[in-house]
Amino acid sequence: MRLKKIEIELQNWGEFKGKYIGKITYEDGLCDSFQFGLTPDICSKFLLPIADQVISSSKELGQKLAQSFTKELEPSKQLES
Numbered sequence: 001m002r003l004k005k006i007e008i009e010l011q012n013w014g015e016f017k018g019k020y021i022g023k024i025t026y027e028d029g030l031c032d033s034f035q036f037g038l039t040p041d042i043c044s045k046f047l048l049p050i051a052d053q054v055i056s057s058s059k060e061l062g063q064k065l066a067q068s069f070t071k072e073l074e075p076s077k078q079l080e081s
Helices: 040-073
Strands: 003-010 020-026 031-036
Touching: none
Parallel strands: none
Antiparallel strands: 003 020, 020 031
């Protein structure tokens, strides 16, 4: 089985509030769900190795988003004619 997708989401309400709920999907269509709790120390062990890439990707996404808004807000050249 080859991993196709993994989703992890922090629950903000309900019986799993404060826990992470995840779902793993494999290429053959099989799925499995899981839950776990993470302390800030454990989170930092996972996030520190990828922090620079996450920051870089966030900046790129922010720039693309800002450019899309700028294009939407520019007056149409057809209206100027």
